Amino acid sequence: MSASYPLSRCSLKGNDWRGLLVNKMxxxxxxxxxxxxxxxxxxxxxxxxxxxxxxxxxxxxxxxWQHSMNASEALPGRQTNIRAEIWAAKRSVEIAEYNGIYNLRIFTDCRFVIDAINCYIYDWRRNGWWTKNNYPVISRDELEALDEAINSMDVVEWSHVYGHSGNKGNEQAHRLATLAATRKKST
Structure with a gap:
């Protein structure tokens, strides 16, 4: 579900790969x-x-590191952190699929995204996109778009990583997100 998958740590020469949860390059x-x-x-x-x-x-x-598929993009529409987290996951799937990758492990520091896609979405759909407390699901459109993108893949696995904990991959994704938010002009 939302637990991290146990992966070995990899240290490669040339770039600092310590702190990345990968098995191989x-x-x-x-x-x-x-x-x-x-x-x-x-x-x-x-x-x-x-x-x-x-x-x-x-x-x-x-x-x-310096990968051509890395993305740093301004969030369109309503500006919220949760929408940005969902949109980042969706874009990763779109970028992977566009480049012929259909098996993906997504690391995120947002447990909400993991839990929403792995657990809550089934009940929300069945309940007409209402929560169990009778509130409309916020970010429904984004979650439906993420779910649709995932359905085009063979495998999408999710792993939680704690934010601001020294994980190099999370730090780099955060740097790209912050850079995009900094560049965005107020609307």
Whole structure:
């Protein structure tokens, strides 16, 4: 479910790979021990909790050091941290699929995304996208888009990593997300 998958730590010469949860490197990709390509995702929102026009959100998708598939993008639409986290996961799946990758392990520091996709989404669909406490599911559109993207893949595995804990992949995804949020102009 939301527990981290036990992966070995890999240290490679040339770049600092310590602190990455990978099993091996092959063809410029990190892989887990089930041969899924490893990607780290993060969302960031500057001014979260402030008025809507002061918020700036971005996403970070990190496949590896200076990897051509890394992404640092401004979040379109409503600017919230949760939307950015969901959007980052969705973009990682889209980028992977576009590049012919159909087996993916997504590392995120957002347990909500993992739990929403692995657990809650089934009940939400059955309940017409209402929570068990009779509230509409916030970010429904984003979650449906993420679920649709995942359905085009063969395998998508999820692993939780604690944010700001020294994990290099999470730090790099966070850096990309923060960079995108910093570049975004207020709307």
């Amino acid at each position: 092959k063809n410029n990709f990190m892989y887990d021990d089930e041969d899924n390509v490893v990607v780290y995702v993060d969302g960031a929102c500057r001014g979260n909790g402030q008025s809507w026009n002061k918020r700036k959100a971005g996403i970070g998708v990190w496949f590896g």
